[in-house]
Amino acid sequence: MIGESASLRERRRAETRRTLQAHAIRLFMARGYDATTINDVAQAAGVSVMTLYRHFTTKEDLVLYDEYDRETAAALAAQPQEEPLRQRIGRALVRTAAAAVNAERDLLLARLHLMISTPALQARHLDSQYATELAIVGTLCAGATDPDLEFRVRSTAAACLAATHVALIRWAEGEGRQDLPTLMHHALTAAFDTEF
Missing domain, CATH: 1.10.10.60 (Homeodomain-like)
Incomplete structure (x- = not known):
């Protein structure tokens, strides 16, 4: 009860x-x-x-707040552990974005427009991206004994987030006409020179 x-x-x-x-x-x-x-x-x-x-x-939180870090962590936990880090993280980010577009496309698009056009939000968005990076590290490094794992996960997460950020900006600038998960796949593939 x-x-x-x-x-x-x-x-x-x-x-x-x-x-x-x-x-x-x-x-x-x-x-x-x-x-x-x-x-x-x-x-x-x-x-x-x-x-x-x-x-x-x-005030910034009114635009930047979301539950995506929790959803990304859950998507990461569902990925096969034998896959390369870049694919696990990239796929989790794509899956989270796809769910966000399906659930609240217009709100996500408006939030991105505000983030792109408002200097105060641009700076705070970096904090938000860092929080996502920490959520990824926390999920993939929980209970780990390898001292270098956190470094590898943090580096890979930062690269994946940078690539997907480029896709998010392009999606917003195109008024959401393109498929966001496809854009993210293309950005990740370009960044890592491997298919996602």
């Missing part, structure tokens, strides 16, 4: 975050990121500023 109520509470919390983020993205796209205040977002969502801050600690 306790687990069920905690799960329900977490689902409600996630739904509230999605609703707040959707209002914020809509306002940022309509008025501009810099011209929209936290108060504007709270008012549009019908919540207090304190409620907004309970879910998003910064």
Whole structure:
């Protein structure tokens, strides 16, 4: 019973975050990121500023927050361990992107447009990418005894993230007309000179 109520509470919390983020993205796209205040977002969502801050600690988080790191970690855990690191990581990133496009294509596209066009978000996006790198390292290095494994995983993850970032930018600049997983496959193949 306790687990069920905690799960329900977490689902409600996630739904509230999605609703707040959707209002914020809509306002940022309509008025501009810099011209929209936290108060504007709270008012549009019908919540207090304190409620907004309970879910998003910064204005940047309203654009950058997502659950993709957790989803990438789960996709990584499902990959065959005998495959090369670059393929395991690359495929997990592609799988996560495909799920994101299927679930929330327009929101993802709007978020990317904001990240590309807003200097404050460009800088914070690097923090977000680093967090994804750490999630990958944590998943693939948990319980490892090889002292060089973290270095190899971190290097490979950073390269995969850089390649997929190029694909995400191209996808956004093309208004999402191309297939994002295909673009990511092409970017990874170009970066590593091997088929993904």
